[in-house]
Amino acid sequence: MARSAIRPNSETHGATRGGTSLRTFLRTADGVRIDSVYESAAVPAATGNNGFRPPSHDPVFVIAHGFTGHADRAHVRRVARAFARHGAVVTFSFRGHGASGGRSTVGDREVLDLAAAVSWARELGHARVATVGFSMGGSVVLRHAALGAGDAGGAGGAGGADGPDAVVSVSGPARWFYRGTAPMRRLHWLVTRPSGRAVSQYGLRTRVHRRNWEPVPLSPVEAVPRIAPTPLLVVHGDRDGYFPLDHPRMLAAAAGEHGELWVEPGMGHAENAASDGLLHRIGDWVVARAG
Numbered sequence: 291m292a293r294s295a296i297r298p299n300s301e302t303h304g305a306t307r308g309g310t311s312l313r314t315f316l317r318t319a320d321g322v323r324i325d326s327v328y329e330s331a332a333v334p335a336a337t338g339n340n341g342f343r344p345p346s347h348d349p350v351f352v353i354a355h356g357f358t359g360h361a362d363r364a365h366v367r368r369v370a371r372a373f374a375r376h377g378a379v380v381t382f383s384f385r386g387h388g389a390s391g392g393r394s395t396v397g398d399r400e401v402l403d404l405a406a407a408v409s410w411a412r413e414l415g416h417a418r419v420a421t422v423g424f425s426m427g428g429s430v431v432l433r434h435a436a437l438g439a440g441d442a443g444g445a446g447g448a449g450g451a452d453g454p455d456a457v458v459s460v461s462g463p464a465r466w467f468y469r470g471t472a473p474m475r476r477l478h479w480l481v482t483r484p485s486g487r488a489v490s491q492y493g494l495r496t497r498v499h500r501r502n503w504e505p506v507p508l509s510p511v512e513a514v515p516r517i518a519p520t521p522l523l524v525v526h527g528d529r530d531g532y533f534p535l536d537h538p539r540m541l542a543a544a545a546g547e548h549g550e551l552w553v554e555p556g557m558g559h560a561e562n563a564a565s566d567g568l569l570h571r572i573g574d575w576v577v578a579r580a581g
Contacts, residue, residue: 312414315390316406322385322392324403327361328414329370330378349377349580350416351573352407352454354427356461356560357396357477358494360388365561369424372566376573378416382407384427386497393499396481397429398507404434409452420456420576425532425560428462429510432541435520436513456580457517458572460525461560463533464511464540473532473559514544521579522549525564525572527557550575 309331315323330348351373355366360383370379384403386394394400404421411419423431431454438453469475480486480498487498514522522545526538535553542551557563 316382316410318385318399318402318406320399320402322399322403323390324382324385324406325361325389326380326382326407326410328378328380328410329374331374347418348416349418349420349455349577350380350411350414351377351576352380352404352411352419352421353382354400354404354421354423354430355381355384355387356425356427357394358387358490358496359424359427359561360384360390360495362388368566369422369561369564369569372569373422373573375570376577377418377420378411380407380411384430386499388495393497394481395499395503397426397433398503400426400430401434401437401507404430405437405452408434408454412452418455418580419452420458420580421454422458422460422572422576423462424460424564425462428459428560431457432459432462432510432513432517433508435522436508436516438520454520454580456521456523456576458523458525458576459510459541460564460572461527461530461533462510462524462537462541464537464544465509466506468533468537470534471532477532511540511544514541514549515546517545518548520548523552523572523575523579524549525552525554525568527554527559527563529556530559530563532559 312328314326316326318324353369359366361381366381370381373379383390384400385392408419421431435454435457469478480490490496490498524538524541538551542549554568
């Protein structure tokens with residue numbers, strides 16, 4: 291199970307609107323350093339060991355960004371600010387993105403990155419943890435929650451006791467290798483071709499692993515039934531240019547009674563398309579469902 295390799299200390303503490311801000315690198319189960327940020331408006335209680343303990347009743351939102359995002363991207367920061375009105379927030383950069391180490395596997399080993407962030411949130415004292423993923427991150431939160439339900443899958447034990455208390459997948463795919471839209475065909479070129487990976491690294495600050503998946507990880511639609519009884523929300527825009535509406539409908543059908551589907555009129559794809567109003571509705575849903 292992943293744990294933080296660099297413990298928070300007094301140098302990483304900071305004020306955030308009267309609360310607390312921490313930034314550190316987490317070490318994943320396979321040894322990748324993940325740039326991570328914790329923010330809480332609540333003033334924590336000192337633990338006497340250069341640490342702190344936030345109010346355990348406050349939920350924490352662990353945000354899993356989309357491909358080419360990272361913890362400091364403007365759209366990720368906007369999402370974090372919206373969720374900060376409902377609880378504490380952990381943002382992080384997936385492997386191969388931003389200041390994190392390693393190379394992106396476009397949704398496979400990223401489940402270990404999320405596991406490290408969720409474990410850190412638990413270590414910081416939060417009893418209620420919600421994972422909220424966008425696009426690629428939407429597929430990662432589904433697999434992470436399924437692994438937490440007891441299937442070790444191909445990710446080497448990402449879940450277990452550190453599984454989430456609520457899961458939200460926004461603009462996520464239902465199945466792998468989808469090429470039915472022009473944006474997805476461009477994305478496949480970025481991750482499968484040497485010239486595409488060069489563009490991704492130098493133009494988009496995203497370093498992509500050159501090896502193919504081996505084995506192919508559990509698909510999102512296969513993961514969804516294993517999430518129950520953890521509450522699940524699937525959110526998708528009816529103008530999503532990457533994944534048409536059959537993707538969220540497949541996920542909702544696989545979830546059955548334990549899942550909810552919100553189809554958002556006029557919404558496009560992922561973080562950039564999620565309005566502040568939608569983000570606050572998601573925040574309210576998490577507060578009501580996460581234990």
